[in-house]
Amino acid sequence: MLDDFFVRALIAGIGIAVMAGPLGCFVIWRRMAYFGDTMAHSALLGVALSLLFELNLMVSVFIVAAVVSVLLLFLQRRGALSTDALLGILSHSALSFGLVIVAFMTWVRIDLVGFLFGDILAVSESDIDIIWGGGILVIFAIVYLWRPLLASTVNPELAEAEGLKPERTRLFFMLLMALVIAIAMKIVGILLITSLLIIPAATARRFSTSPEVMAVLASVIGALAVTGGLFGSLHWDTPSGPSIVVAAVGLFVLSLLPIGRRPIEAAHHSTPGGHH
Amino acid sequence: MLNFRSPETLPLVNLSNAGVRRNGRWLVRGVEFSISPGEIVTLIGPNGSGKSTTAKTAIGVLKADEGHVERKPGLKVGYVPQKLAVDWTLPLTVERLMTLTGPLKGREIEEALSATGVLHLAKAEVQHLSGGEFQRALLARAIARKPDLLVLDEPVQGVDFSGEIALYELIKQIRNRTGCGILLISHDLHIVMAETDTVVCLNGHVCCRGTPQAVSQSPEYQKLFGRRAAGTLAVYSHHHDHTHLPDGRVLHADGSITEHCYPGDGHHHDDEENVHDHGEDCGCGHHTRLHGYDVKEKGDA
Numbered sequence: 330m331l332d333d334f335f336v337r338a339l340i341a342g343i344g345i346a347v348m349a350g351p352l353g354c355f356v357i358w359r360r361m362a363y364f365g366d367t368m369a370h371s372a373l374l375g376v377a378l379s380l381l382f383e384l385n386l387m388v389s390v391f392i393v394a395a396v397v398s399v400l401l402l403f404l405q406r407r408g409a410l411s412t413d414a415l416l417g418i419l420s421h422s423a424l425s426f427g428l429v430i431v432a433f434m435t436w437v438r439i440d441l442v443g444f445l446f447g448d449i450l451a452v453s454e455s456d457i458d459i460i461w462g463g464g465i466l467v468i469f470a471i472v473y474l475w476r477p478l479l480a481s482t483v484n485p486e487l488a489e490a491e492g493l494k495p496e497r498t499r500l501f502f503m504l505l506m507a508l509v510i511a512i513a514m515k516i517v518g519i520l521l522i523t524s525l526l527i528i529p530a531a532t533a534r535r536f537s538t539s540p541e542v543m544a545v546l547a548s549v550i551g552a553l554a555v556t557g558g559l560f561g562s563l564h565w566d567t568p569s570g571p572s573i574v575v576a577a578v579g580l581f582v583l584s585l586l587p588i589g590r591r592p593i594e595a596a597h598h599s600t601p602g603g604h605h
Numbered sequence: 606m607l608n609f610r611s612p613e614t615l616p617l618v619n620l621s622n623a624g625v626r627r628n629g630r631w632l633v634r635g636v637e638f639s640i641s642p643g644e645i646v647t648l649i650g651p652n653g654s655g656k657s658t659t660a661k662t663a664i665g666v667l668k669a670d671e672g673h674v675e676r677k678p679g680l681k682v683g684y685v686p687q688k689l690a691v692d693w694t695l696p697l698t699v700e701r702l703m704t705l706t707g708p709l710k711g712r713e714i715e716e717a718l719s720a721t722g723v724l725h726l727a728k729a730e731v732q733h734l735s736g737g738e739f740q741r742a743l744l745a746r747a748i749a750r751k752p753d754l755l756v757l758d759e760p761v762q763g764v765d766f767s768g769e770i771a772l773y774e775l776i777k778q779i780r781n782r783t784g785c786g787i788l789l790i791s792h793d794l795h796i797v798m799a800e801t802d803t804v805v806c807l808n809g810h811v812c813c814r815g816t817p818q819a820v821s822q823s824p825e826y827q828k829l830f831g832r833r834a835a836g837t838l839a840v841y842s843h844h845h846d847h848t849h850l851p852d853g854r855v856l857h858a859d860g861s862i863t864e865h866c867y868p869g870d871g872h873h874h875d876d877e878e879n880v881h882d883h884g885e886d887c888g889c890g891h892h893t894r895l896h897g898y899d900v901k902e903k904g905d906a
Contacts, residue, residue, distance in 0.1 A: 358695045408628075480706045483691055489666045490684035490756065491706040530694075537696045 342555035350548025353526035367420035373427030394507035447518030447570030518570035528577040622672035650807035683752030717749035736763025799839040
């Protein structure tokens with residue numbers, strides 16, 4: 330059954346959505362959307378370097394994304410420019426260096442559109458092994474790091490004062506992001522990885538009563554978006570990455586509709602004179 | 606009240622000549638104090654005087670760039686930071702906030718929340734709380750951990766006057782019941798918690814230190830604050846030998862003006878009065894009373 334490219338893409342895509350869910354929650358709680366974009370853009374430099382030095386693609390992308398995030402930490406410490414400006418510089422310089430290096434390598438033909446926007450045809454059986462192996466690793470790491478990650482999201486100084494290690498946690502978080510980007514790149518594409526992190530998490534917010542619920546819901550919503558998007562991509566012959574994002578945005582818009590809000594308001598107004 | 610300060614008790618935290626430097630500027634320097642179990646130390650000083658920096662240095666969030674900070678091994682800290690903004694995208698109820706940095710039993714959570722009077726808000730999202738309610742929730746979270754040292758950075762901000770008195774009452778009860786040490790940062794330069802054992806006044810360094818005088822001794826304050834406040838609040842009168850001018854320079858009691866007021870600069874010494882209610886370790890040299898300081902600082906605060 331797995332020789333069917335579509336089923337492979339589906340299994341791979343759901344694997345990515347599951348690990349992107351909790352990570353994406355932290356990206357929006359910590360306001361790191363632009364940071365995620367920067368790491369994702371640096372993936373193209375990873376692609377170029379992997380072709381140049383004939384390295385494994387995912388390993389190369391992971392290393393470049395990790396180096397970029399450590400570089401950002403270092404530049405932030407120096408404090409000469411705002412994080413915003415630093416991210417802009419890193420993001421576009423990594424993307425452009427990647428494109429320029431690829432252009433120099435006239436002897437290689439690469440499917441640039443495939444890398445930028447994702448390609449479901451590109452998923453092999455070994456990719457599935459890597460995605461689910463990596464996915465399980467990411468989920469275990471998040472569960473293990475959950476408390477320090479959440480505490481340092483609320484307030485790093487509080488976490489530090491009460492014996493958790495926010496700096497170390499942050500480094501691990503960045504490595505996890507790099508890992509997810511390296512794994513997800515093939516399916517969703519470099520330019521759209523951040524949206525798979527952010528949109529399902531943002532959709533989950535309204536229905537969540539705790540951080541844990543939001544993380545699980547984000548995974549479920551991401552998996553729905555991947556499934557819907559891939560079916561659409563197959564049906565209308567559209568690129569897989571954008572199709573997944575369109576499906577995710579569709580779910581997000583649905584979550585904005587005032588369905589299910591009424592009971593809360595009704596309950597609130599049903600106690601006239603009961604206000605205190 | 607129990608006496609927790611037996612001679613063999615080691616201090617929870619001890620700062621000696623501690624200083625923190627950022628971007629070539631000393632945020633605070635020459636800080637000396639210690640907190641023992643059951644002791645309440647209040648830090649006061651104008652904005653930017655290094656109160657929060659000092660508190661963070663004491664608990665290891667910031668590293669001292671000079672001097673020494675010693676903490677009891679395995680010290681358990683409960684911390685209420687001065688500012689804490691929870692992003693609205695994070696669904697966090699008061700109940701969930703309680704176990705942010707460590708697990709707690711349901712009973713412990715309930716006890717702490719009812720002690721600070723916010724048990725009815727357990728299911729509420731923290732973003733929906735008023736400033737005062739959020740402060741109480743944060744205090745509940747810090748005490749539920751049963752810390753050895755409770756560090757409260759302006760815990761009564763956003764709390765109305767009667768709420769402030771109630772919170773100080775509660776802090777006193779926590780100290781008496783658990784025997785933990787408390788480091789309190791006060792937003793007020795003159796009114797401190799009556800139970801405070803030591804007041805440390807900072808302005809880039811330790812300006813002066815001492816014990817507060819009970820409000821109840823002063824009829825004006827009793828009239829101003831009411832009878833209930835009189836037992837809870839106390840007045841701290843500063844004994845400075847120098848004034849910090851608005852441009853950052855320092856006017857000394859001998860009339861000279863210097864760029865800074867680090868001890869040992871030759872302006873902190875020898876006066877006929879030699880007022881010394883704060884011991885040799887205050888880091889400021891000898892002090893004389895400088896009248897008019899109080900009024901001036903009140904305007905700055």
